[in-house]
Structure formats: structure tokens, C-alpha cells
Amino acid sequence: MAANARSLSRAELRNAGWGRHAISKAVATGVLVRARRNHYLPGDAPVSILRAVRVGGQLTCLSLLQLAGVFVLRNSRLHVRAAHTMSRLRSPHDRWRRLEHRSVRGVHVHWEVLIDPCPHEATCVSVVDALAAAARCQPPRATVATFDSALHLGFVDEQDLDDIFASLPVRYRALRPLIDGRAESGAETLLRLILRSLRCKVELQVVIDGVGRVDLLVDGWLIIECDSEEFHSGWHYQERDRLRDLASAERGYTVLRPTARLIFTEPERVRAAVHGLLSARRRLR
Incomplete structure (x- = not known):
């Protein structure tokens, strides 16, 4: 699954045997993509992941769930999770342009504390954290449908759901009894x-x-x-x-x-x- 992907630094590529010219050629031919400074991805990486890394974080919430094939009622934005210490966010379309996340349309930056922390080079958060974020970004009925889908597809189990709801504000817990993984759509x-x-x-x-x-x-x-x-x-x-x-x-x-x-x-x-x-x-x- 896409959540297992990670970006590589130039030093990691050099340690793996890639010379300076080999790296430059790989970028020029599309074998590698430089998403942002010192962050390289395979040329066939999903566009949503590439854009999330370019912004300066990991793919999360509805964007990650859509990529994984989990049901999402509607979403037209790129959802990116950024660490609180991350200050230099960039446009998902241009790594040279600064992202003013409060005013840029089409990008939603999440700052939540993760349930399942991931290393900084990870390109995606866990499905558990994506679902926790999705609960905050959708109406209640759409949230239940998304959770049903993730459970039905085997991305999470009942214990994962308990952990997610334990991390959410109390008002969300009324949705927990409504989730049923037997739903096929x-x-x-x-x-x-x-x-x-x-x-x-x-x-x-x-x-x-x-x-x-x-x-x-x-x-x-x-x-x-x-x-x-x-x-x-x-x-x-x-x-x-x-x-x-x-x-x-x-x-x-x-x-x-x-x-x-x-x-x-x-x-x-x-x-x-x-x-x-x-x-x-x-x-x-």
C-alpha cells in the first residue's frame, strides 16, 4: 500500500550506490522526482503523495483514504499532515513557491498529534491516523461510511476503531456503535x-x-x-x-x-x- 512509501535523501541515494551524475540523470529522465529539497521519490509515485511531500508533510485524511480505495463521499482537496515544527511549507505544484496554507484553496494542512507516529521520511500517515483526521473533516454519516469501508476492506480492526475514537473528542463517540464492516459500499x-x-x-x-x-x-x-x-x-x-x-x-x-x-x-x-x-x-x- 502507498502508506509504506518513504522519501529518500540525497545522502541515502549516495549510500545506496547512486553517484551525483546518476542522480541527476534519474531526475532528468523521470526515474526519480525531487519533490522538495533533499526529498526524492520514485518517478511513478502517486501524484497525491508527490504533492504532499512537496508541501512538506505526509498524505493524510481523505486524500490517503481515496488513494487506498476506501470510500469517501466527496473530496476535492489535498490533505497533508505537517509537524508543528515544520515552518517552510510549499505549494503542492511548485516547490519554489511558499504555501500560505490559510489562504491557498485546494490544500488542507493538518496539525493533529498522531496516534501511530511515523518517521519524518514517511510519505503517508497510517490509515488509523487518516481515519481519525477524516472524522473531523466529514459530516457524521459520511464518516460512518468511510469507517465501514476501511473495516470491510481490512485496513483496520475493531481495536483500531476503539483507539481512533479514544483519541477523538467525546462528541464523536456516538458514531462508534453505528460502524458495521459488513457494508460492502x-x-x-x-x-x-x-x-x-x-x-x-x-x-x-x-x-x-x-x-x-x-x-x-x-x-x-x-x-x-x-x-x-x-x-x-x-x-x-x-x-x-x-x-x-x-x-x-x-x-x-x-x-x-x-x-x-x-x-x-x-x-x-x-x-x-x-x-x-x-x-x-x-x-x-
Whole structure:
């Protein structure tokens, strides 16, 4: 993973057998990149890491989590963690230009004390510290979805989560019981949180005979599948989904398929649709 990367100083390169001319040639040909004074990275280093090192710190928070494949609802900034002793921060695009972090758009500099300290030559903080930072940078529901994703993907375990919440202000601890690593997508987590206000029973990743595994089962009869363009686009996949819906209907289930985009952008409409179905069912009893 990218978090294992580190920058190398000129002295370290020389000790590894790189001569002065070899270093210059490697920089000229793109084999190495000089991110900032005395900090060299491989030429194929991810752009976000290169820019974080150029600023003068390590990649962190939402930027690191995005790079690792952890779900992030939205992020358009470069998140960099800098030591309190670091005073010469630079632009992520130009190592010769000073960064005025309070006014530069697109860069968020973090100064938090790390849970899992890393050496100064590290290019990334740990995922544990990235998650702790992300909790401060996102709305609560997005934070739960990010934590669910990190747990599901195996980047952290339950003890790591306990350590993270122990490091955060008390107001964040109400989110700890909401985290569930069974969620396979951010949309699934956000939908689960939407449903909490409807006073219904919600089960995750339920296997139904003749249908297969479904994302959520509400009150034992309403199947909700969180469709994403990545896994449900194309006629073949749509027909497969419709066959599953027919199999569900044969067994007495109702199926609702909101897209991930609708869950992200119009959560109230999705909630209203589920509420309408639940209300209609209850009137028939």
C-alpha cells in the first residue's frame, strides 16, 4: 500500500550506490522526482503523495483514504499532515513557491498529534491516523461510511476503531456503535443510516434461497439493492438484476433499487420512497 512509501535523501541515494551524475540523470529522465529539497521519490509515485511531500508533510485524511480505495463521499482537496515544527511549507505544484496554507484553496494542512507516529521520511500517515483526521473533516454519516469501508476492506480492526475514537473528542463517540464492516459500499452504509429514522428492522447482506445475497432486508419483506454504475451497467447486468427481482417476487418480497447517486444526492427522496412502501404494507395488515 502507498502508506509504506518513504522519501529518500540525497545522502541515502549516495549510500545506496547512486553517484551525483546518476542522480541527476534519474531526475532528468523521470526515474526519480525531487519533490522538495533533499526529498526524492520514485518517478511513478502517486501524484497525491508527490504533492504532499512537496508541501512538506505526509498524505493524510481523505486524500490517503481515496488513494487506498476506501470510500469517501466527496473530496476535492489535498490533505497533508505537517509537524508543528515544520515552518517552510510549499505549494503542492511548485516547490519554489511558499504555501500560505490559510489562504491557498485546494490544500488542507493538518496539525493533529498522531496516534501511530511515523518517521519524518514517511510519505503517508497510517490509515488509523487518516481515519481519525477524516472524522473531523466529514459530516457524521459520511464518516460512518468511510469507517465501514476501511473495516470491510481490512485496513483496520475493531481495536483500531476503539483507539481512533479514544483519541477523538467525546462528541464523536456516538458514531462508534453505528460502524458495521459488513457494508460492502458507501451507498449501502448511507442507506442504512437513512432507514434508522423509520423505526424498521434492517438486516445487512441477507442470503435468500433462490435469490442469493441482498444488500438490505427491511422488516423481513422489503429488499433494497444499492445499484452502482460500476456493477449494474449494461444490458446483461440489468437483465440479471431483473431475473433476481422476479425470483424475489415469486417468494413474496418487494424490491427497491435506488442508485448510489440518488442515495448520495437525494437521500430524502429515497427515504420517502421506503416510507411509502412501509406505510402501505402496514395499512394492509
